[in-house]
Amino acid sequence: MNFDKYNYIVVEGPIGVGKSSLAKKLGESFGAQLLLEQPQENPFLERFYRDSARFALPTQMFFLFQRINQLRDLAQTDFFKASLVSDFLIDKDPLFARLTLDDDELNLYQQMYDHLHPQAPVPDLVIYLQAEPSTLLDRIRKRGVSVEADISENYLTRLCESYSRFFHHYDAAPLLIVNAEHLNPIERDEDFNLLVMRIRNMRGKREFFNLGE
Template sequence: MNQVPFIAVEGAIGAGKTTLASMLAAELDMPLLKEIVEENPFMERFYQNLDEWSFQLEMFFLCNRYKQLGDTESKLIRQGQPVVSDYHIYKNLIFSERTLKGREREKYRQIYHVLTDDLAKPDIIVYIKASLETLLARIAKRGRSFEQDMDHAYLEQLIEDYESAMSSLAVTEPETTIITVDGDSTDFVADPEHFAHIVSQVKSRISSGHPR
């Protein structure tokens, strides 16, 4: 692992990534890096017409996350400052592989690798694995208007895509520890013991200096 930990929290839409990342950052006294979501000007149009707006949406996310992570790497990580992020840059491929097709998908893959291959990668990924029922309940609770009519089939496919992505990252980024949280049975917001268990796992990986 790096001398200072770079922790990313991941999971499908509605899993609770930002909530858990914020809680971990506060508990571990680390800066929090939050992705831009609602500020994406293509978001509502994307949910209304996926084929028409997918490329614009994905490029906006990619460029903004690239800038965020690049700044974080130079200003914090290289200066010895641990960081908690509510995303891993790899999520761009997870989503774009599903939303883009043909030449647009291939162009996006090329741009993704040019921008991200030399970015710092997380030492620890806290992966919140949750069922469709749990995700839908949390999406409804947070009340983002553009998410309320989300296609359930799209969300179910995203759950499978995240499972495949975590398996892939375990192979392609073997230096990264993946801590899986059962989002169906774990309520890290309402139950202090559940959150304490996650914190304990993270601290154990940090103190050991050995990702596995």
């Protein structure tokens, strides 16, 4: 990987699509620093999946503060001396708020977001992983994380639609949209190598990758 071209890569996508695993594999394979979400630290998350209306706001606010603190810690280091791979894009954070909060809660969240939103560096590349909601649900069930046991396919469908809308308009950084329905870059090295090759060969601002292209 030419990290002179891609000093800062973000891997994004809905829960279950494999963004954290891919970010880790990219970072470990190419010696980059990792900046990862820490959902296990959110004390409201399990309750949110059981009762989203009641626990959406505290869940969302915890994640907002957590991500902002991570980015602020990063800003205190010499960011440009080391390559970085992350599994979250702070600009995407409001899509969860719009999906789960009522009007008054969303207004409160948006005020906090606008006030606290850090001047995060713009990624050199965003990799957006997509898969069908049924596929995501199957992967979530197979990994058997207790906090995720109450995630519904309906929630995943709405989440995937929100991601699609967000990235349809996203133009802040080069974007590689990857169909991860059948791609398995974590367990199949040939898939990982194909993805890396596609990243290396990117020429446009927005490109698509389906297995077999």
